[in-house]
């Protein structure tokens with residue numbers, strides 16, 4: 001199979017590429033990534049054998065060329081603007097990449113005869129839950145509440161429409177909150193770990209009782225591989241970690257793991273429209289594809305804390321912005337512009 005992975009330099013996409021190339025070193029794999037602030041080729045530094053195309057999924061001629069040149073059979077589409085806080089400050093980039101980018105990719109892929117299109121979506125498209133509500137199932141109505149989740153929901157609708165209208169073989173996964181190595185520290189868990197390591201206050205939004213369902217990024221990627229292999233076109237598969245926790249509990253566990261005092265916790269103004277609780281019913285993927293989450297949250301979190309402690313060079317470059325200079329030197333100036 002000749003595989004195109006969009007967003008392969010991001011947090012989850014890079015884990016997918018690392019795993020895939022380790023298991024199938026002879027497979028032809030192309031990463032297409034715009035290297036926005038969230039893309040970091042250092043996350044792929046140890047991986048050999050893939051090809052990298054620096055480009056934007058909204059750039060139709062480039063996408064067409066890439067699909068044709070490499071005779072792509074299947075696409076795993078991770079590329080997105082992914083951070084809710086940024087979507088509140090600047091929603092247009094989310095509409096552009098998540099909606100227009102996905103539309104461009106779908107259209108090029110359909111015309112280019114791609115045989116499988118796996119769209120990586122999120123549980124946030126379902127909206128939020130009260131404390132006693134049943135977890136989101138694949139039948140839960142779509143009801144996004146942030147510009148990020150609305151743009152992802154829009155992209156899900158486009159993907160579904162391509163299946164219904166053209167019979168184009170699309171699949172959708174909707175996963176809960178990921179954590180693990182190489183996650184950009186704007187996200188909750190790495191943000192808490194790095195602040196704790198530098199004795200900087202840990203900002204807890206609102207009352208800290210918002211609940212997320214946490215899954216290790218390797219478990220998510222294992223599920224994505226199962227869906228790519230054996231999922232039924234036209235279907236949606238929820239993926240979850242079966243580990244619902246209030247944010248405050250996670251922050252406290254991180255402080256404890258690092259031997260830091262609770263006085264570092266700092267309650268701050270809440271996120272606008274902050275979703276209260278996410279929970280996932282992932283019985284469909286377990287029943288149909290035999291996937292279930294392998295890692296326990298306490299073990300995965302301990303390993304993640306250790307990773308950020310021991311990979312201080314990756315963290316230093318990300319925090320200082322030095323990783324961007326490297327991108328600029330290697331790619332932005334390639335043609336002398």
Ligand code: NAD
Nearest residue numbers: 007009010011012034035036038039056057079080082178
């Ligand atoms: P990320 O922000 O870490 O990475 C996104 C990647 O996409 C980056 O490498 C970036 O350079 C690239 N990109 C952004 N805009 C692009 C464009 N216009 N053209 C080409 N490349 C572009 O995101 P992530 O956390 O790895 O999430 C990956 C996917 O998984 C997203 O679609 C996200 O919605 C979904 N998801 C994330 C989570 C989570 O907890 N992080 C959970 C469920 C689903």
Ligand code: DAU
Nearest residue numbers: 082083084122123124176177186187188203204205210247
């Ligand atoms: O559920 C899947 C989604 O999970 C993905 O689709 C998104 O791409 C991903 O960013 C994530 O969204 P969240 O908004 O849940 O993740 P975030 O890490 O931004 O925040 C997790 C929780 O922690 C949320 O309740 C807000 C809170 N928070 C976050 C930050 C960054 C804080 O209390 N303090 C913080 O500094």
